[in-house]
Amino acid sequence: MLIIGECINASNRTVAEAIARRDREFIEGMTKAQAEAGADFIDVNVGAGQGTQGQEIEAIEWVVKTVQAVTDKPLAIDSDVPGIIEVALRTYGGETVMINSVNAEPERLESIGPLAAKRKALLVALAMGSEGIPDTVERRLEACEKILTSLTGMGMAAEQVYFDPLVLPISVDSKQGLVTLKTIEQIKARYPAAKTIMGLSNISFGLPSRKSVNRAFLLMAAYVGLDAAILDPRDDKTMSVVRISDMLIGKDALCKGYIKDDMNALKIAE
Amino acid sequence: MAEDILKLIQENVIQGRITKDDEGFEEGMSGQPGVTELIEMALAQNINAQDIINNGLTKGMEIVGEKFEAKQYFIPDMLASAQAVGAAMDILEPHLAGTAAKAKGKIIVATVKGDLHDIGKNIVSILLRGAGYTVKDLGNDIDTSTIVEAVREEKPQFLGLSALLISTMANMADVVQALKDAGLRDKVKIIIGGAPVSEEFAKSIGADGYGADGFGAVRVVESLFNADAT
Numbered sequence: 001m002l003i004i005g006e007c008i009n010a011s012n013r014t015v016a017e018a019i020a021r022r023d024r025e026f027i028e029g030m031t032k033a034q035a036e037a038g039a040d041f042i043d044v045n046v047g048a049g050q051g052t053q054g055q056e057i058e059a060i061e062w063v064v065k066t067v068q069a070v071t072d073k074p075l076a077i078d079s080d081v082p083g084i085i086e087v088a089l090r091t092y093g094g095e096t097v098m099i100n101s102v103n104a105e106p107e108r109l110e111s112i113g114p115l116a117a118k119r120k121a122l123l124v125a126l127a128m129g130s131e132g133i134p135d136t137v138e139r140r141l142e143a144c145e146k147i148l149t150s151l152t153g154m155g156m157a158a159e160q161v162y163f164d165p166l167v168l169p170i171s172v173d174s175k176q177g178l179v180t181l182k183t184i185e186q187i188k189a190r191y192p193a194a195k196t197i198m199g200l201s202n203i204s205f206g207l208p209s210r211k212s213v214n215r216a217f218l219l220m221a222a223y224v225g226l227d228a229a230i231l232d233p234r235d236d237k238t239m240s241v242v243r244i245s246d247m248l249i250g251k252d253a254l255c256k257g258y259i260k261d262d263m264n265a266l267k268i269a270e
Numbered sequence: 271m272a273e274d275i276l277k278l279i280q281e282n283v284i285q286g287r288i289t290k291d292d293e294g295f296e297e298g299m300s301g302q303p304g305v306t307e308l309i310e311m312a313l314a315q316n317i318n319a320q321d322i323i324n325n326g327l328t329k330g331m332e333i334v335g336e337k338f339e340a341k342q343y344f345i346p347d348m349l350a351s352a353q354a355v356g357a358a359m360d361i362l363e364p365h366l367a368g369t370a371a372k373a374k375g376k377i378i379v380a381t382v383k384g385d386l387h388d389i390g391k392n393i394v395s396i397l398l399r400g401a402g403y404t405v406k407d408l409g410n411d412i413d414t415s416t417i418v419e420a421v422r423e424e425k426p427q428f429l430g431l432s433a434l435l436i437s438t439m440a441n442m443a444d445v446v447q448a449l450k451d452a453g454l455r456d457k458v459k460i461i462i463g464g465a466p467v468s469e470e471f472a473k474s475i476g477a478d479g480y481g482a483d484g485f486g487a488v489r490v491v492e493s494l495f496n497a498d499a500t
Contacts, residue, residue, distance in 0.1 A: 011436075047436060132386035132410050171345035172389055205389075206345030 002228035005039030010047030037233040045078035104129040104143035158193035171206030188225035197228035283330025286350025319365040352400035375427035381410035382441040387434035443475040
């Protein structure tokens with residue numbers, strides 16, 4: 001499973017403050033910790049609406065440069081503002097890059113889609129339109145259909161598209177776990193070349209012992225075809241579940257990756 | 271006798287048991303009357319509807335709020351209890367008409383323009399209904415002008431605004447300003463909530479109150495309602 005390290009996100013107050021005071025050591029440390037823990041991509045999010053667009057552009061330039069200086073891992077540019085994505089792409093020198101995200105709203109598809117197509121970026125696409133997160137599988141799939149039609153029309157390949165099935169808290173509606181899992185299953189059945197991705201923590205909102213819930217959900221999602229997860233790789237129990245799920249669904253021939261990790265630095269957490 | 275049944279209503283609200291078929295915390299609860307059956311029994315015993323609300327439902331919900339704050343209760347527990355109160359209110363409403371009972375206020379809730387997050391707003395709506403308020407939910411991503419129109423037409427005592435994003439919380443200030451411009455600001459109390467919102471922010475935009483979570487929202491509405499009543 002592809003792991004996107006989620007920690008450098010300005011919706012977390014500590015991170016927002018570190019970015020605001022240009023705390024190089026903080027961002028470098030967070031980047032290295034995630035890379036060493038097994039992140040394949042480093043997500044960067046400088047927030048929106050906290051300052052002028054000019055300030056946000058300066059912030060994303062600084063964060064991209066700072067992260068890039070200490071890791072070879074590719075970046076995931078996390079923003080829905082085309083201007084910010086554009087600057088991040090221009091600042092970032094790496095070849096592989098992920099953009100997070102578009103949804104089925106024509107405005108966002110038409111502004112961000114061409115940026116992804118031109119750069120041959122991987123693009124996260126949320127299975128929703130302008131009316132919010134649909135609570136049924138069918139309506140989420142309708143959004144996926146619109147997105148894929150639009151993006152392939154711009155010259156993108158289905159392989160570049162990472163559909164996010166979206167996750168609503170199970171505490172509010174006990175059917176929502178299944179809605180997400182069935183959406184993943186259906187996306188993989190309808191568009192075998194396209195990928196799936198999801199954030200881990202929404203499912204457990206409002207419940208005790210959230211991390212255990214998140215890990216169990218990750219395992220189920222892996223089984224129905226989840227290709228990538230946005231999570232905190234510094235949590236070794238979560239990363240152990242990632243490696244174990246790869247092995248259990250046949251993505252780890254002769255269990256080599258699992259055994260190697262267990263013997264090496266990336267200890268499997270019991 | 272009346273006290274016994276009100277106590278049972280309270281306990282069943284706390285356990286979120288709507289009907290006799292619902293499970294309770296202890297074994298063997300299933301089959302015993304839930305909130306809706308108990309309300310019918312209480313009415314059959316000629317217990318006053320207002321008494322049922324005050325000493326059964328509201329007391330039960332207060333204890334649920336305490337348990338939630340003490341982290342003994344979680345969102346699913348809280349929702350089950352609020353739904354039990356909602357079901358009880360549906361039965362009691364016809365019995366309140368014509369009595370001296372003063373209906374609680376009407377509140378309009380909305381997630382502001384640009385913001386599609388509605389879970390927090392929905393929880394607040396359920397809890398306010400549970401506390402006896404009439405709630406009209408406009409939905410999410412609601413234009414400022416639509417909110418102003420709704421306040422003009424529905425004449426609610428309260429307006430609850432929600433935003434989850436830093437980029438959309440500024441639209442709450444727009445709503446306050448638009449209500450001023452429309453000459454409606456002093457007709458309605460405005461309370462706000464959502465992850466990026468704070469007490470200070472509420473003050474800075476000229477809102478009347480701030481709720482940190484679902485029960486916090488109910489508390490602030492209750493205190494504004496009581497202040498108004500005196």
